[in-house]
Amino acid sequence: MVDKVYDDAVAALDGLLFDGMTIAAGGFGLCGIPETLIAAIEQSGVRDLTLVSNNAGVDDFGLGKLLRAGQVTRMVSSYVGENKEFERQYLAGELQIEFCPQGTLAERMRAGGAGIAGFYTRTGVGTLIAEGKETKMFGGEPYLLETGIVADLAIVKAWRADPYCNLIYRKSARNFNPMAATCGKITVAEVEAMVGPGTIDPDQVHTPGIFVKRLIRAASNEKRIEKRTVSAGAV
Amino acid sequence: MGWTRDQMAAIAARELADGFYVNLGIGIPTLVANQIDPAIDVTLQSENGMLGLGPFPAEADVDPDIINAGKQTITELDRTSYVSSADSFGMIRGGHIDASILGAMEVAENGDLANWMVPGKMVKGPGGAMDLVAGVRRIIVLMDHVDKVGQPKFRKACSLPLTGTNVVDMLVTDRAIFRRENRQSPFCLTRLAPGVSIDELRAVTEADFNDTR
Numbered sequence: 001m002v003d004k005v006y007d008d009a010v011a012a013l014d015g016l017l018f019d020g021m022t023i024a025a026g027g028f029g030l031c032g033i034p035e036t037l038i039a040a041i042e043q044s045g046v047r048d049l050t051l052v053s054n055n056a057g058v059d060d061f062g063l064g065k066l067l068r069a070g071q072v073t074r075m076v077s078s079y080v081g082e083n084k085e086f087e088r089q090y091l092a093g094e095l096q097i098e099f100c101p102q103g104t105l106a107e108r109m110r111a112g113g114a115g116i117a118g119f120y121t122r123t124g125v126g127t128l129i130a131e132g133k134e135t136k137m138f139g140g141e142p143y144l145l146e147t148g149i150v151a152d153l154a155i156v157k158a159w160r161a162d163p164y165c166n167l168i169y170r171k172s173a174r175n176f177n178p179m180a181a182t183c184g185k186i187t188v189a190e191v192e193a194m195v196g197p198g199t200i201d202p203d204q205v206h207t208p209g210i211f212v213k214r215l216i217r218a219a220s221n222e223k224r225i226e227k228r229t230v231s232a233g234a235v
Numbered sequence: 236m237g238w239t240r241d242q243m244a245a246i247a248a249r250e251l252a253d254g255f256y257v258n259l260g261i262g263i264p265t266l267v268a269n270q271i272d273p274a275i276d277v278t279l280q281s282e283n284g285m286l287g288l289g290p291f292p293a294e295a296d297v298d299p300d301i302i303n304a305g306k307q308t309i310t311e312l313d314r315t316s317y318v319s320s321a322d323s324f325g326m327i328r329g330g331h332i333d334a335s336i337l338g339a340m341e342v343a344e345n346g347d348l349a350n351w352m353v354p355g356k357m358v359k360g361p362g363g364a365m366d367l368v369a370g371v372r373r374i375i376v377l378m379d380h381v382d383k384v385g386q387p388k389f390r391k392a393c394s395l396p397l398t399g400t401n402v403v404d405m406l407v408t409d410r411a412i413f414r415r416e417n418r419q420s421p422f423c424l425t426r427l428a429p430g431v432s433i434d435e436l437r438a439v440t441e442a443d444f445n446d447t448r
Contacts, residue, residue, distance in 0.1 A: 028283040028320070029306040031299065054320070081359030082306075090358050097358070102282060103324025103366030110321045122369040123328060126400035128352075129365065159300075171300040171317055172285050178319040206319075223299035226306040229291045 004165050005194070005215050009040035012188050012214040016153055017046040024052040024109060024151035024184055025063060026177030029082070032169065033062045034157040035220040036190045041155075042066055048073045052151055052183075054105060054176050056080040061224050067095070076149070078102035082226065101129060104146050106179055111148030113182025113211070118147045154184025157218065158207070161191035162200050165209035174206065181207045190218040236430035237409040243377050245270040246407050247336050250375055251277050258282065258327065258367060260337035261305040263377040267336050278314065280332055282363040284323040287315035304363065327363070328370035335371040337364060339378040339403075341393040344442035346403045346418055348376065349395035361398060368399035380408035380439055387441040389413070411436055413444055423447040 006012035023041070027033030038057075041049075042065045049072045056077055057064030064083050066072050074096040080086045089095040100108065101123045111119055120143035124130050134145040156177040159170035167189060169177050181187050189212045238246070244266035251257055253275040259267055268288070271277050279288040281303040288303055289310035297308050318326075326332055341349040348368060351361040368374055382388055389406060406413040406422065410431045413422040423445045427436060433446065 029302065031283070031302050031306070077360060079360040079362035087358050091355075097360075099360045101361050101365040102320065102363035103328055103370075106320035106324050121328065123366045125369070127361075127365060127397045129361070171298070171311075172281075172283055172302050173300040174317055174319055175284050176320045179321050225297070225299050225308060226302075227308070228297060229307040229309070230294050230297065231291045 001163060004209075004213060005163055007216070008219065009036045009190070009216055010043075012216045013037065013040055013044065016186060016188070017041065017044050018152075019046060020048045021046070021152040022050040022052060024149065024154040024180045026156040026175065026180040027053065027055070027062065028172070028175035029055055029226050030057065030062050030224050032157050032173030032175050032177055033057070034155040034190050034218075035062070035222060036216065036218045037155040037188060038063060038065060039220060042069055042071065045071070047071050050074040050076065052076040052105075052109065052149055054078050054102060056083045056086045058082050058226065059085045061222075074098065076100055076105070078105050099129065104129075106176060108146055108149045109176065109179035109183040112150040113179060114148075116148050118145050120145055149183055151184050152186075154180045154182075154187040156181045156187065156189045156207075158189050158191045160193055160195050160200060161189060161215055162195050162197055164197065165189065165212035165215050166200050166205045167191070167207040167209075167212065168200060168204060169206050178207050181211045186213045187211055188214045188216070190216050192218055192221055237380075237428040239409075241266055241270070243407050243409060246412060247375050247377055248272065250405065251275065251334060255333040256280055256286070256326075256331065258332050258335040258371065260335065260364070260367075262338040264336040264338055265305060280323070280326060282320070282323050282327060282367070284318045284320055285315065286318065286326070287312045289315070324363070324366050327366050330370055330372060332371045334373040334375060335367045336375045336377060337367065339376045339388070341388050341390055341395050342376055342378070342403050342406050342442075343390050343393045344422060344444065345392075346401040346415070347393050348374070348398045348403050349393040350398050352396045354396065364398045368402035373404050374402050375405045375407065376403050377407050380410040385439070387439050390441040391443070410439070421445055
């Protein structure tokens with residue numbers, strides 16, 4: 001068996017990081033984000049990053065750490081509203097943003113990982129998102145051409161993994177992780193817990209090991225909650 | 236004068252039918268979940284990849300891996316399924332969701348919706364709103380009738396960047412309900428909130444509408 005399991009995040013990222021690179025990350029808000037790998041990327045000091053991620057974390061957690069450290073030049077995201085530092089850098093002209101509708105972002109990552117150069121969608125027709133993009137009529141309706149995304153590196157967070165890097169995500173922490181796992185030229189996963197070969201039911205694998213080149217046990221599973229809501233307050 | 240947010244949510248909830256799959260936006264639309272008639276079966280969808288949303292958890296049951304699109308902790312139901320974001324938006328874009336109830340900054344008389352950006356000020360992004368309005372069969376908007384400085388939000392044309400063109404089917408504000416038969420039809424005033432006169436409403440509404448009460 002090819003050993004794809006690394007000791008820690010620094011070892012797993014060794015040789016993969018360079019200034020100016022594009023990194024795709026799984027996660028929605030702070031749910032299902034690769035906390036350990038993000039911290040290691042911050043520590044590495046790599047700069048001028050383009051991050052492809054649905055959100056930008058919060059000021060002091062998740063991808064917000066890379067923003068705060070000034071490591072990010074450009075973001076491709078659908079929603080960055082929970083991050084004040086992001087807003088400050090953007091309004092000061094220090095940071096570029098490519099807003100991408102959430103479903104379009106998910107599909108762009110899926111397409112990139114599946115070797116599909118582009119696809120047409122109704123999403124964003126007649127809005128700022130459509131500027132500079134080809135429009136084509138299908139059945140009398142306009143659709144926008146959107147392109148697939150392939151990142152230099154993809155980082156994802158899983159719940160269980162076996163040594164073959166078959167991954168299972170947990171509940172809504174799945175979100176963008178399966179698409180991110182496919183769209184990296186190389187993908188590194190961190191997992192909450194490792195299980196032995198043959199332990200994962202083959203029918204239940206979410207991301208097959210072919211997509212994951214390196215794997216670590218997560219050193220950080222803080223899973224910070226953005227909005228803790230409980231039943232006393234009603235829905 | 237006018238309806239409370241809970242009353243607006245209750246009005247929107249009455250638009251839902253037995254068997255509907257529904258996506259609720261962030262803000263006032265979230266309140267709709269509490270107002271759905273227990274006699275009908277409605278499944279709520281959250282675009283981060285959860286179908287079948289339960290209520291907020293008891294303190295002891297809070298699970299950081301179970302959140303809705305507003306990043307709030309919630310619970311599962313016996314019908315719940317989880318999917319990836321790509322599959323979730325397949326449900327949305329593919330026309331499988333019966334209705335979406337969204338908030339808005341502005342709605343135009345031609346059905347245009349603006350709810351994601353104030354140039355030079357608010358930098359948040361569209362999230363899933365553009366996908367929802369492009370793919371969901373029926374879009375109901377809940378919003379205050381006027382903005383913080385009393386300016387009309389139901390306008391002849393949106394002044395803010397659009398989320399979608401001609402996508403709003405029904406508008407519920409704190410002062411009135413507007414409906415349209417289809418996306419080629421004008422909006423019709425179908426009900427005024429208690430204590431609101433038609434003259435008062437016209438004074439704070441820039442959009443043209445038919446009065447079909």
